[in-house]
Amino acid sequence: MKILIVGGGGREHAIAWKAAQSPDVDKVYVAPGNAGTAEENKVENIPIIPARIPELIAFARQNSVALTIVGPEAPLVSGIVDDFTNAGLRCFGPSKNAAALEGSKSFSKAFLRRHDIPTAEYDTFTELGAAIDYIESKDAPLVVKADGLAAGKGVTVAVTPGQAKQAATDMLSADKFGEAGHRIVIEEFLAGEEISFIVISDGENVLPLASSQDHKARDDGDSGPNTGGMGAYSPALIVNEALNDKIMRQIIEPTIRGMRAEGRPYRGVLYAGLIIDDSGEPKALEFNCRLGDPETQPIMMRLESDLPELCDMALAQRLRNAPVEWDNRAAVGVVMASSGYPESATRDRVIFGLDAEFGEDVKVFHAGTKRVGDDVLTNGGRVLCVTALADDIAGAKNKAYEAVAAIQCDALFYRADIAWRAVARETMTIHNGF
Numbered sequence: 462m463k464i465l466i467v468g469g470g471g472r473e474h475a476i477a478w479k480a481a482q483s484p485d486v487d488k489v490y491v492a493p494g495n496a497g498t499a500e501e502n503k504v505e506n507i508p509i510i511p512a513r514i515p516e517l518i519a520f521a522r523q524n525s526v527a528l529t530i531v532g533p534e535a536p537l538v539s540g541i542v543d544d545f546t547n548a549g550l551r552c553f554g555p556s557k558n559a560a561a562l563e564g565s566k567s568f569s570k571a572f573l574r575r576h577d578i579p580t581a582e583y584d585t586f587t588e589l590g591a592a593i594d595y596i597e598s599k600d601a602p603l604v605v606k607a608d609g610l611a612a613g614k615g616v617t618v619a620v621t622p623g624q625a626k627q628a629a630t631d632m633l634s635a636d637k638f639g640e641a642g643h644r645i646v647i648e649e650f651l652a653g654e655e656i657s658f659i660v661i662s663d664g665e666n667v668l669p670l671a672s673s674q675d676h677k678a679r680d681d682g683d684s685g686p687n688t689g690g691m692g693a694y695s696p697a698l699i700v701n702e703a704l705n706d707k708i709m710r711q712i713i714e715p716t717i718r719g720m721r722a723e724g725r726p727y728r729g730v731l732y733a734g735l736i737i738d739d740s741g742e743p744k745a746l747e748f749n750c751r752l753g754d755p756e757t758q759p760i761m762m763r764l765e766s767d768l769p770e771l772c773d774m775a776l777a778q779r780l781r782n783a784p785v786e787w788d789n790r791a792a793v794g795v796v797m798a799s800s801g802y803p804e805s806a807t808r809d810r811v812i813f814g815l816d817a818e819f820g821e822d823v824k825v826f827h828a829g830t831k832r833v834g835d836d837v838l839t840n841g842g843r844v845l846c847v848t849a850l851a852d853d854i855a856g857a858k859n860k861a862y863e864a865v866a867a868i869q870c871d872a873l874f875y876r877a878d879i880a881w882r883a884v885a886r887e888t889m890t891i892h893n894g895f
């Protein structure tokens with residue numbers, strides 16, 4: 462069969478690479494893809510951007526595409542799955558109504574409250590005066606969030622009341638995020654360790670993917686501005702069986718049940734961003750209606766099952782019996798980003814060393830890259846995610862960094878400490894003897 466992947470980042474490179482390994486798949490189209498997807502066996506890039514849904518539908522029809530997998534949130538929130546389905550095409554992802562869990566933070570916070578799912582205390586505002594009164598009545602830090610999608614930039618963790626007021630003013634009166642910021646959520650700051658808990662659901666049954674964690678801060682020591690993610694690893698060692706069960710029972714299952722009860726059955730990938738507090742209790746920070754980037758890269762390295770088959774089973778509402786196998790080894794992905802990221806990004810710089818012999822446990826996933834003649838050039842903020850498998854996190858980390866060192870580009874930087882928490886936890890476990 463033929464598959465279409467919508468998107469062009471590192472997540473979509475990893476999805477395309479994995480989908481192409483399925484014996485049932487003859488061809489994987491990626492719209493628009495990048496220089497990395499262009500090189501994969503069985504994979505071809507198509508010059509259609511994700512926002513052009515009618516063109517994607519026409520392409521899928523003309524090329525007898527049997528299954529479409531949507532990578533990014535924006536087309537899901539605008540209803541790509543409904544449009545494909547109405548056109549008689551099979552498309553894996555949540556409907557527009559279900560994707561509101563990511564598309565509207567006020568919807569998702571009210572949903573969490575309605576269903577008694579643990580989350581931060583909050584209120585919603587459309588008027589600046591009321592927002593400022595609320596900020597003055599609460600203790601900092603506070604978190605100010607634009608209601609709609611804002612390309613990952615709509616959240617301000619405000620350490621002082623002044624910063625919270627500034628963020629609210631930027632959104633409600635200075636139009637910083639346009640329509641997406643005309644309604645805001647202000648919530649209490651949750652302290653603890655952040656994890657990504659990613660599942661596939663068919664509307665009723667839930668299949669958790671391997672656990673993962675990413676590093677959102679740009680700089681070493683988890684400092685500096687928030688980014689889409691500077692690296693990720695799987696498994697997240699903090700998620701033991703007891704915590705996994707608690708997250709499923711207290712957060713994931715009530716969410717899937719609640720969405721079904723509200724007439725918005727959730728079919729597709731659900732990514733819950735969670736905070737685990739010091740006493741081990743999980744709270745929901747946010748939902749995403751798609752796989753994480755860069756979490757997908759280490760997760761796909763560990764997935765041994767057939768990805769298109771899992772998507773098919775979710776679409777057919779047969780996920781209850783889905784077989785899923787994981788490589789027992791750990792995977793670590795290190796993002797190489799363009800200088801200036803996340804505020805801006807240099808472009809068109811040649812990347813050297815991509816054809817080095819990295820070995821079969823290393824995969825260099827591309828994100829913002831393009832090919833011009835014989836050269837691969839930088840073409841965006843996050844450029845590569847160098848991902849490696851090894852027996853433990855420390856080994857995978859070392860292998861990933863060895864590969865990073867073989868790649869040269871004067872306009873790329875990366876964090877030197879990806880997976881530090883997990884490495885520390887591994888060391889502690891060995892010393893404690895459990």
Ligand code: AMP
Nearest residue numbers: 581604616648649650651677734746747
């Ligand atoms: P969101 O888009 O809601 O995930 O927010 C982006 C990032 O901001 C999250 O991944 C967290 O690192 C941080 N964040 C969001 N909400 C909170 C909160 N209530 N407490 C602490 N950190 C938060």
Ligand code: GLY
Nearest residue numbers: 689690753754755
């Ligand atoms: N890595 C964070 C995200 O995909 O939202």
